[in-house]
Amino acid sequence: MLDIKTIVQDADRVRQALAHRGTDIDLEAFLGLEARRREDLQRVEALRHRRNVVSEEIAGLKKTGADAGVLVGEMREVSATIKHLEGALAEAETQLRQMLLNIPNLPHASVPVGRDESDNPVVRVVGEVPAFDFAPQAHWDLGARLGIFDFETAAKLTGSRFPLYFGPGARLERALINFMLDVHTTEHGYLEVLPPFMVNRATMTGTGQLPKFEADLFKLEGWDYFLIPTAEVPVTNIHAGRILEAEQLPLRFTAHTPCFRSEAGSHGKDTRGLIRQHQFNKVELVKLTLPETSYDELASLLADAETILRRIELPYRVITLCTGDLGFSAAKTYDIEVWMPAQGVYREISSCSNFEDFQARRADLRFRRKGKRGTELVHTLNGSGLAVGRTVAAICENCQQADGTIRIPEVLRPYMGGMEAIVP
């Protein structure tokens, strides 16, 4: 959510930023409504002031036994007017809030202007793309042959796009989760969190999934609860509505959760394998920071996510999302894309974003500086560290061997009971 004051005072800058994103939002309607709301607010406050003063007079008169009938009659009318104005005010506020909730964040000045993903600049390319002296197989073929994935049976149990792992496949997923959590908690200073996997509407609104993206979420029937699409949602909202002390910041959290995404409209894309599923595991990194350090924290968050790929020796690249590809809530986003040999493409495996105060304003996440009056909004950041299912897929494809077996990366072997390769 943007600051109303920013929109009013800096309308041109906001208009341009929204244009760069490729959105067409009617700022004029918003500004007109806001101006009217302001007028009404001042009228109501003046009337309420009068009511407060006269009510005290009435109390005084009654105490001395005098007749307050005239004043009471007058106040009856004033109260009616107040009630009427309050109704109009509440309606305007609801409308303004609805509009605000649907306006995306402003891109940071450093975000390149562009139309879509083809305009995302590459920041760096890391690791050697493996050279195979045979045709590399897709992970779903490798996995089926090794008996570690079974998407057909998963479809029988639930429907399409659900995972079912067996044996070393299931264990590899678990090994990765443990490895990632261990690195982030013991080396990078994150606090491990195990949050609820369902959250209510207010929590979903706090991080920006609602009201705009309800169609992408799984909703529970009979409850106003949703399955989380990412741990970002419950974890970022932990301190919602609280005022933190500046000395407490930054707060760094990491959490493994399953993630549930309905992504209605994505049918036909990546229909095979582990890339696009309705349920997948992810280890998430979340930070609450001071405004002045949030971009340094974004750099270190990105580095923390990259560390995982470096350790398991997967080749990847980092890109910056351009204005046209930036997510709704983000001010700046780096994607990490891992090399997938069978398709010969880099695929997103992590997305690291700074939301600045956009989520903090929605979720009411504030802090106070010692010796300074008032409060400020924290900056929130998050990134995948990493998407686990996609990491499994990347390991399968990058570490496959001519005989169809999969070499386990060194750092994961302790988590795999010493296993060096997945064999039939």
Next chain:
RNA sequence: GGAGAGAUGGCCGAGUCGGCUGAAGGCGCUCGCCUGCUAAGCGAGUGUGCGGCUAAAACUGCACCGAGGGUUCGAAUCCCUCUCUCUCCGCCA
């Protein structure tokens, strides 16, 4: 799922028959004093949001006692609905 109790400031906890209660009292915290150190003691201060006025403060208006609605000239106090917490019973990994 059934029965009951409760929700007030950072925390604990008063608020009587609705009327200077933004909210007593205590704890905590901050600053100052005192004290050879520590402890104790003394004094002052200590919510948030949205406006007005300021160079900035000071000052000032409105709102907020779980949330929403109602009664009333006036509600933390009365009424209704909802949410959450606790206790007991039932069920359960």
